[in-house]
Amino acid sequence: MNEPTKSCLSGSICAITARIPVGMRKLPTETIGICCTTSSEVFGFPISLAKRRGELGFRKSRYHYGDNAPLDFSKIQMRGIVSSVDCVLQPVDSRIGEESRMVTDKTVVKPGVQRYLLAIEYDGTRFSGSQWQPDRRTVVGVLQDAFQNFIGHPVPVFCSSRTDARVHALSNVCHVDVERKSKRRPGEVLPPHEPRVVKKAVNHFLQKSEGDIRIIDVRSVPTNFHSRFSAQSRTYFYRFLSGAGPLSLFERGRAWHVNDELDVISMQKACDLLVGHHDFSSFRAARCQAKSPIKTLDEFCISEVVPSMHFPSVIKIEKNSTEAIVGETSKIGPPFSNGLQNDFGMYTSTDRQAFGQIQKHRCFVVTARARSFLYHQVRLLVGVLKSVGVGDITINDVERILNAKTVTACPMAPACGLFLGHVQYDLP
Template identity: 60%
Template sequence: MTENPKHLLNSIPEPSRPSKIPKTQDHNDQEEEEDKQQEESNMSKNPRIQRYLIAIEYIGTRFSGSQQQPNCRTVVGVLEDAGVHALSNVCHVDVERISKRKPGEVLPPHEPSVVRRAVNHFLQKNEGDIMVIDVRSVPNDFHARFKAQERTYFYRLLSGSEPLSTFEKERAWHVPEKLDLHAMQEACKVLVGHHDFSSFRAAGCQAKSPIRTLDELHVSEVPATPYFPSVTDKEQSNSSLEDFQACSKPQVDRPINSFSNSDDVIDANVKTNQEFGIRRRHQCYVVTARARSFLYHQVRLLVGVLKCVGTGELTTSDVERILNAETVTAASPMAPACGLYLGRVKYDLP
């Protein structure tokens, strides 16, 4: 008995269709969402605990990183990367205030300003290279890592043949060669945006995806030492003051025959004497990198490539080739940690 072909067609089940096409997410969003769910499952639900968001500055030279490590002094251990500094790094802590006089009695939480002063009091008793710069009370479900909207890093390079100043050691990367600022700025344009940054991802990176969006990458020249005025700054300031005073005083004509060739010699000697003992300044360049999150050693690998562009070892085309290679072996040697500063972690605070 033959079957009806039409009946066979009707008996074939239609392929199942999803009721709704899922919205695509950025790889970084997926990773953070998974980590956030895991963290929330481990989060304390004790309503008596007050959570504080704490901003910290520190010199990272004598730290071995920010994660707890046995037998090492770390930011977490006493409080990023080993040797990296922070103008403002952020963490959260949970505090339950218990009465000393009546054990078991829970007291109202401390004001943030009290927490800041108390913590700094104990920190300064030790090495003194870490300090709390701000404290804010936040809800118990506020997470310093997952609530961060963007992070900004700065990297300092000092260019010049002179040896690095004692005050700058472990604070910047000393590059003896001259750097081409325009070439480095052009190379930054290649790297900004949404890319696969596998070429700028060090071994040991735990991120599940190398895809990141680099919102800003820029190189600028700044004063080498922002804390003290240079001799040139002083001379310009004194010159402006003298010009102002000269305009406010009556002018006295000097006889023509009173000028002599010895005036030039005196001026030259004075200038030479003024320069004695004054250290020559390096040219200081700052690389600014801003993104929601970064891969392991991403900023230092980016700076390593930009430095090679500045010295002429690489071109903008080479930077494109390195980015498209999608392997860290294609990148230039990584910049040292000493020049890297975590500048800011941005939040939308409640």
Template identity: 30%
Template sequence: MARIVLGIEYDGSGFSGWQWQPNQRSVQSELEKVLSKVANRPVTTICAGRTDAGVHALEQVVHCDVDVGREFHAWLLGGNSYLPDDIRIIWVKQAVSDFHARYSAIARLYRYIILNRPVKSALQGKQVTWCYYPLDAEVMNKAAQHLVGNHDFSSFRAQGCQSKSAFRMVHFVDVCREGDTVIIQICANAFLHHMVRNITGVLMDIGMGKQAEDWALTLLAAKKRELGGVTAPPYGLYLVSVYYPACYGMSKHPAFNKLPEDAKRFD
């Protein structure tokens, strides 16, 4: 049995999410169906972080155990030749040592893109979230800094979140404006269900002037989801990259250079 690791890119707008669901189109089901065809036997995958319906990935990391001899280019080219147009395998490599796509990860990086102009996009309807009301990205960025650190994010988790603990370590949050686009980038050791979308909803209310800059801090202290405002839509959300200890030989996204040294202690 050999373990291979794959980088997967997908447009989540046509899927019920990453995970297998009965009678639903999921990224996992499409990918496993194709990998099983290449292997000529069933293949099961495990990902770094399950994404919700409508959420995209620039580099989801997946591993699977296979007992057939295939060159890496066979998985890459063969897999992509069978995959639908909204999923692509972007790289394949041999797993090093005890690598596990989920449990070996130190941090995940997400990006949320908001088109902030009076008119919706004709081209990016399912790739960005549209907000016609002017957003103050500088104020949003200041508010976001209250979330950095190890906190109880109960006010920012979905009501049905199944995680046993609401504590997460947020390494950094950046909010900036590029023309008509406001971009939120957030990195944490892991995320609760809907955590990024709920944080985005709070920051958007602050950016519109509906709430004060310290509202995010107030919500952290409250630990009550019902006080936390609107959950932002899924379409502007992207899993950008996953950070692993250097011993696994995985490439690092440049944004991870901002990780504090204690988060990179395994490197």
């Protein structure tokens, strides 16, 4: 096999091409090439192998090649091996980030392997994001450890949506391929596990890992169904708590606390301006790798809700009726300072606050729905809304920022108030 050709400059994107002798279908073991990106390299991922004239191509990725490569496995984020001329890169490490492009429609799945779609919820406070990272606690890493404990060998887990550190999920979605092997008779493949068995078993191991992540639903899907590429829309929620005074400990890390009263009417006008099909170059992070900044924001709005962390907020059940009637404390209305009477007859207003009761803050939720988002797009949009709400900028400024198509000077909203709410699919 010929030596690989290479061309690169310091700090630039490199390319490596290896030639295979004509007629050789597979590479010898000793000449297997490894292509990887390190945790510090945020650009580019290995792509499908080129098949013309027997060439294998690796593009937009720094490279290491063969046994002579100075591999530092502590920094490897993902890697693949060249297994044959007419295939794509196959994962050789179970800890592969969900943004990996090594999984395509050409991915070979062995007979007897069942793909499961997992809906998961997690408190992102103690996670360093969803994508696997070396020496960090991540959503994918914890899930892969739980599956390895369940089935006895490592398997890659792929997420539909990447979430940053301290971002929560009410329902994120992943997929995983599992081959059920007999423990008594090595090599024998058994019928796939029922989804309910997978859910119960994996949750058992997840409970032993801080208890801040849980599988809420499992479904068997065809092997060509992909949690990321099959998604039709993603919905995010962002929570604001408005008002003076410290937050309750139970709200810590779950909302953006703004001391000032928010001008919700102006914020909704800004939402109306931003919703729709736009070039969102002003609302993307500098490290965003999306090919195009043009996105369609299908839904973008703000509404006031009852802070759910405070009690009592109960549902009254009539004795002679099965219909539930929501109590007064669950009604959405004017600020609590106007005075609302709770189910125990106490006033919860700031003017007549009962001894021992914490002051309540007004709670607002921003909803953003689209097929896909740019990196940090939701948090940058929310940051602009907050600036409008406190009077730092006007609606005209929002329009100017949108049309500028450059990174905005408005602050980005903190991660703690962001929740991935729902990923929608057309399930088979």
